[in-house]
Structure formats: structure tokens, C-alpha cells
Amino acid sequence: MKPVPFTVKGTIVTTTSISSTRSPLRLRAKWRVVDIVVASVVGVAIGLVYFAWDQVYVPATAPLEAALPGLQSITYGIWLVAGVLGALIVRKPGAAIFVEVLAATVEGLLGAKWGLLTLEGGFVQGLGAELVFLVFVYANWRVFVAVLAGAASGLGMAVNDLTLWYAGASQGFASAYAICAVVSGAVIAGLGSWLLVRALARTGALSRFASGRSAAAAN
Amino acid sequence: MSVMTPVAGRQAVYRLNPVAKVVASAIIGIALVISIDWVSAGVALAIEGVLFLWSGLSPRRFFLRTLAVWIAAPLAGFTILLYGRPSGAVHFQFLFMQVTDGSIELAIATVLRVLAIALPAVVLFVTIDPTDLADGLAQVAKLPARFVLGALAGLRLVSLFLEDWRSLELARRARGVGDSGRIRRLLGQSFALLVLSIRRGSKLATAMEARGFGAPGKRTWARESRLGRGDAALIALGVLVAAAAVSASVITGHWNVIGA
Amino acid sequence: MTSAAASIRARGWGWRHAGRSTWVVSGLDLAVEPGERVLLLGASGSGKSTLVHALAGVLGGDDDGERRGELLIDGRAPDAARGRVGLVLQDPDSQVVLARVGDDVAFGCENLGVPREEIWRRVRESLDAVGLDLPLWHPTSELSGGQKQRLALAGVLAMRPGLILLDEPTANLDPDGVIEVRDAVRRVVESTGATLVVIEHRVSVWRDLVDRVVVLEAGGGAVADGSVDEVLRREGAGLAASGVWVPGFEPAAPARATLAGSSRLLHTEDLSIARVASTVLHTGIELELASGRMLAVTGPNGSGKSTLGLTIAGLLPPAAGAVVVEGYPDQPVRWKSRDLVSRIGTVFQDPEHQFLTGRVSDELSIGPKALGMPGPEIARRSADLAERLRLDHLMHANPFTLSGGEKRRLSVAAVLATRPPILVLDEPTFGQDSRTWLELVGMLRDLLDDGTAALAITHDPEFVSALADDEFRLSVPEVVGG
Structure with missing residues (x-):
């Protein structure tokens, strides 16, 4: 391998300070390396939590199911946290889908019972949240947007589950399942993720993200 | 595991x-x-x-x-x-x-x-x-390489997270809060794990960027997937x-x- | 495996992180010629890491902060010089990218667009150069800290850089790992002739390898610059006071009081230890902890020191035999968590593992609260500890936002809040600067003089000679797997 030729040019490349107060949307939409890697890490960590939840959810939700069929999905919002959380942290287009699918992948690799289908479920759930952030052109990260995103993610999950696993279910079961999934998504994944990001910002872990700086400044 | x-x-x-x-x-x-x-x-x-x-x-x-x-x-x-x-x-x-x-x-x-x-x-x-899957997704399915590799690098941290988790668990017992409140303790531990993992992720991002990850220009692949x-x-x-x-x-x- | 060495020029350079009002570095003028080997010193917060990150082109863009002045490598902006610069960071675990050794070294080459055959040639050469004699498929997760740092160095080397940057590459390693990595760096810079910039708070490690020392000051530029001997002669005392370990200016450990009498508080009986139940690491361990005495547990990485500490602390069950605490019929591992906290205190190697709350003050009161102490007593103890450990101005801060030294002090203070007569400390001085080191040693000395029994797992010979009364050495067990 030949050495890369380097000549010191006569002109000096100056990197003067640029202090634009607001970068244009195009710039803000571009993923930095740290966005990609931290989004991945969050996806992986939450994937572990999903897997842990997989091990316990059947006994945990059985009483609910017995009380009112379809009600078990009131706890399923836990499976929706990754997408909303990831998007709230890195604030980039596609983050909700990316992080939710990745969490599902980890869950699948660890041995979740649905194997590759976990990924498909993750995609549909992430898509729900993603669409809400898209409607707000990735510029609004307030709590009500997070709650809407969580609800939309829950709707995605309900549609997916009712198609895949409960295709023959009665109207009553399907409605109860869907309503509970949406509520659970809104509360656990929406409000829950928003609170989580605020707590994370206080630890300084999000200092390289606008989400960490704005939340820290609000304190 | x-x-x-x-x-x-x-x-x-x-x-x-x-x-x-x-x-x-x-x-x-x-x-x-x-x-x-x-x-x-x-x-x-x-x-x-x-x-x-x-x-x-x-x-x-x-x-x-x-x-x-x-x-x-x-x-x-x-x-x-x-x-x-x-x-x-x-x-x-x-x-x-x-x-x-x-x-x-x-x-x-x-x-x-x-x-x-x-x-x-x-x-x-x-x-x-996972490494083969990432190679395949990027080279065969043509998914964006930055995301596929970022995800793969994140995945490697799983074993570290499991070690962290164990230490977090022992530390809770050592500090006198290991007897009861299982749900609350689990939530607290999950939060601590998330903080540690985001920190690690930020450091990993720096290390990857320093090795030319995300730089403009065409990337080559050491392992061929087809x-x-x-x-x-x-x-x-x-x-x-x-x-x-x-x-x-x-x-x-x-x-x-x-x-x- | 050569590549022209790179030059560095900084003129009035500065950086401010996004959302901060103060500049980390400001008005820096610096010229480093090709092939020079520079040791960068300064107190924590002096902007050493910021400068090195900037040179590596990884500080980020406008999202991340604001820059002023200019910083050039071979006359070009650092982001345009990717591949000319290689960076090795402090934490071994956070810079392994891929699962197999060969793939990890290849990663940088792939990003630079090096052709496939050439990549694998460079991978093998680089692994040779850092002395890692492992198959390419060897899992990176099975490497020791020193091996991981050499792997990172190989990954950098494979990119054929003209400038190698090392940001405290040995701070997280045991003494053997430090030498391993230092020697690998020496071989690499001698064979490539690359320019070297290294940050390290232990001067002695790099002293013979570098030919120039630059001292940075917080918010300012370079305050001293010259040959190693010259700078250390002029600035040594000041650097030592700011926490740098300077040869000839080592912190003087306080003397131990001579004890009137000592009584046994804990002993083991034919103890076997295991991290996971199936893999016994050591058998037949007989040791004892006595009031006012410190037992140092030493030995190489992987010898099971932490496992021994955790077993004695009542956190891991013994594989066989017993841990006996005088006056209690049960072994500590059977105690309730609430009882354990007032009898045996454990300080973990990573302080962040033991933080439970979002505020320093809550962190200090959590142990006493678990014991059901009355509120005023808790407040008094917390305030007292905070003052002794210089944490009183941080009572409302989030523990995760503290500096490394502050985190260590808090983790010790939180354990002391319940006044356990027995302490188990896992690498208490690991990676600490000389100031924190001295504070910790002083505080532990006071505790020992007051009759506390302590077991300390440590790699630190100065710590052992300052405090330990007895030493228990573990060897690497001959178990397969685990």
C-alpha cells in the first residue's frame, strides 16, 4: 500500500464559527453516527426488556383475559415503548420504525416465540408511531404528540394481532382488544416514554441530543 | 445465552x-x-x-x-x-x-x-x-449500510448489558433495597441499564466514527454476501x-x- | 506498513459544547511536526479529550457545538482527513465494534473503501504488529481489557494513519494490561513513524516513549510546552496538585495509627467460590477480617477477586464451605437485604451500578431509610457525610452527572451512611486521579483507625502499601469455560 499523498496547500481551510440559530429541516433530518448508534443501543436494551416481558406476560395477563376477553392487551403497551422512546430521543425521521424493529429483532434472536414474525409486528407497531411524528413534521416532541404516537402504535399492534393471531375472533373480542391496545399504547408507550426521556435527560446521558438539552434546560 | x-x-x-x-x-x-x-x-x-x-x-x-x-x-x-x-x-x-x-x-x-x-x-x-444477517441485509437486500451496521454494533453490547444487569441486581441487595418491591426495583434497574447503555452507545459511536464509519465515499465489504x-x-x-x-x-x- | 506522518496546526482554536455557556478550549495555538510524540497533560476538564476528539474529526457538527479558530491536519480540516487519523479511547468495552477479531480490525478499512484482498492482508499485518496472535474468527467478547485495547490499536493501524491519538488507553487496565498496551504502542509508532498524541494522567507510563509534553488549562490554551524533563520540572508540582500522577510528586499517604487491639469480625471456613454455580473458581479459601485491619485481595484479571469479594459481602452464595460473621448464626448470603446493609457495606467497582435515585441527598439517605431510622437522624448523617466527602455543594445534583472522582466519593459515602463494621471495596482507586486517591486513602485510614474491618480488591500497589495490613493473593484458576 502506497502512502496517501498529502500536500499542505497554500490556502488554508478555515473553519470559522457558524452559529446558525435554527438549522433547516433538511439538515435536522440527517442522521448522525451518534443518532444511529444510540438508537440501536436503545433498541437492543428495550429488546431485552421485551424478552423478559415475553417470559411473564401470559400468567400476568391471564386474570385480565378471564375477566373480559380482549382486556389482556391493556398491558401490551410495554411492547410499544421502543419506537416512541427511540423517536423522542434522537428525533429523526424513521426512528420509531427503526428502533421498534430492532427491539423486535433482539427479542426474536433471544428466542421469542414468533421468530421472524416478531420483526413484522415490530414494523407495524413502529409505523403507527412514525406516522404521528410525520404528521407533526418531526418538529413537535411535546407530551401530547408522544401520547398520540403511543396510541397509534397500539392501533398498529391491534390490527396486526387481530389479523395474524385472532383472525376468527368475534366483534366484541376484537373491539375490546383494539381499544385496550390503543389505551395501553397511549399511557405506557406514549406518556411512559416521554417521562423516561425527561428522566434520562436529567442524568446527562442525552447531552449529545437536542432532546437531552431541551429537557435539561426545562429544569 | x-x-x-x-x-x-x-x-x-x-x-x-x-x-x-x-x-x-x-x-x-x-x-x-x-x-x-x-x-x-x-x-x-x-x-x-x-x-x-x-x-x-x-x-x-x-x-x-x-x-x-x-x-x-x-x-x-x-x-x-x-x-x-x-x-x-x-x-x-x-x-x-x-x-x-x-x-x-x-x-x-x-x-x-x-x-x-x-x-x-x-x-x-x-x-x-447476526453478522451474516447484517452482511446480507446490506449487500443483498441493499438496506442502508449505516443503519444495518449501527444495529449490529448495538447488538454486540447485549452481553455487556447482561453483566450490567447482574451487577445492578447485586448492588440493590447490597444497598438494603433488595427485599421487597420487586416491580419498582425492576423499573429502577431498567432505567439504570438504559442510562448505562446510552452512555456506552455514545462512546461506541465516537469509536466507530473515528474508524471512518459514516464518512462519505464508497464502502467496501470484507465479507461477501450473495x-x-x-x-x-x-x-x-x-x-x-x-x-x-x-x-x-x-x-x-x-x-x-x-x-x- | 508505512504512511507519511501527519502534522498538526492549531491557531486560536476553541470549542464550546452545544447548550453550554463556557468554552472547553479557547485560543489554542499548537504546532506538532510529523513524527513527534506528544504527551498531553492537564487537570480534568482542561479540554484534553475535546482536543483529541477534534483532531479525530469526531466532535460533531453544528448540532453538537460551536468552534472558533482553525485546526488543521496536514493543512486540511480533520473531517476531511478521515483515515489519516486513528483514535483509541479509554473504555475497552465501548470500542469493540464487531463480534469476531478479524471483522473488527477490518471495520475501518471497509469504511475507507479499501479493496477486499487488501483488507485481509492489512488485518493480519496489524494483528501481528500489536502482538495479538489469535485466529480471525476469535470472539471479541472473550478478550481481556489489554487485548481489547490492542485490538482497537490494530483496527486503527489497519487504516494506515499518519497520526495516532490515544485518549487514556490504559486507564481501565490492570498493571499487566498497561504494559501490554504501552509496548504495543511503542512497536507501532517505531515501525510506522506516525505522529503520536497521548492523553494520560499517569505520566510514568508514557514518559520514555514521548519526546514532548503539552499542558492544557481549562478554558485556555497550552500553558506549558517543551521536553518531558523541562515541563515536569517547571509544572510538576502544579500538575500533581491538580490530580496528575507525576513521578517525583506522588501523593504522600497518611500514616496509620497503631492499634491497641484487634478482634476477628469475619472468617471463612474451607470456602469455595463460583460466579455461576457450575464453575467453581477456587476452593479451600481461609481468610479473616479483623477490626481496624485491611486485607488486600490481589491477583491478575480473571482470577476471581470480585467473585471472592461478592461472596464475602453476602451477595453471591458460596459454592461450598462458609462465610462466618461473628455473632450471627446464618451466613451473610442468607440475611435480608435490610440487615446486610448495616453489617457489611459493599462499594462496587463501577459507582453507577449502585446509584438508586436521582439526587445525591436521596442517595445518602436510602440506606438509613431502609433501616427505619428517624428522619432527623438521617438528615444529620447525610449532611455530616456530605461535608466530610466534599459533596455538600452537590446535594441536589443527579448522581449520574457527577465527575468520576465525585461518583466514587458518593458511592463510598452512601455505603458509610449505615455505618457497617465490615467493608468490602472492589477496586476503590481504579482510574482515579491523584487527588481523589489521596482523599479516599485518608478517609479509609480514618475508618480503619476507628475499628472498621475492610477487604479491598485492588491492582494498585501504592494503595496496598498505604493501607493494607495483610495481602491475599489469588491466581488465575485452571477451570475451562465459565
């Missing part, structure tokens, strides 16, 4: 491209999702049952890894038995529960369908090495299973598109 070092073996299945496994399992899944009837699910399951002989897993390992599916399928079936769309003679009724001729048939179809969709998905996943004849055969098998299942069901008149 190690995510990064999956089951390894010498059989043909271990040399197949992970992308082909994903595609084959997706084809079967999509075909079976469209309809809920016991014929298409049953036919698919029967053919898969034979193909599993080449899954590269010993019978013991096969049942261990798919155990959850064997539990979940009857559970889903039982739910449909009680709460499935009613039709025909009513055999049993209590509160919201209603067992009818229709729901019995739907329940049988559900059990077979869950097995037929989930078993190949799980079995093909067991033999996938689809070979074996991969084509696997995908063809997937198509075959799907086609046989759908045809058998349509011909016998059992094809029952969901929601219709």
Missing part, C-alpha cells in the same frame, strides 16, 4: 444466506395469513414437518427452541374456541364465552395456522448469525409450501379470507 454466537453446525442450512431464510419464511407467512382455514394451514404444516428434518437442529434442540410456540398455539386456539365468531349449533355458553360449531372449526384452524406460520419462522431464525443456488432452492421451497397450501385449500373449497 449469547445472541452473537448462535447455534453452529455443519449442515447445509448453516451455509444459507440469512436473507434467503427471511424471504422463505415471509412467503409462507404471507400466504397463510390471508386465509383462516384448517386445510391451508394443515397442508403447510405437513410439508414443513418433513422439511424440518433438514433444519440442522437435533430433535431435542428443535423442541426446546420451539417450545413456546407449542404452548402458544393451543392457547390462541382456546381463546378462539371461547370467543371466536359464532355460527352453527351452540354447545356451551357462559358470560361472554360461546362454543359453537363455527368456533370449534376456527379454533382448530387457529392452532394449525399459528404452528405453520411460527415454526418455520423460529427454526430458520435459530441458525442465523445468494447462491442453495438460497434459491430455499426460497423455491418457501414458494412451494405456500402454493401447495393455497391450492389445496381453494380446490377443497375451504379458502376463507380473513375479515370476509
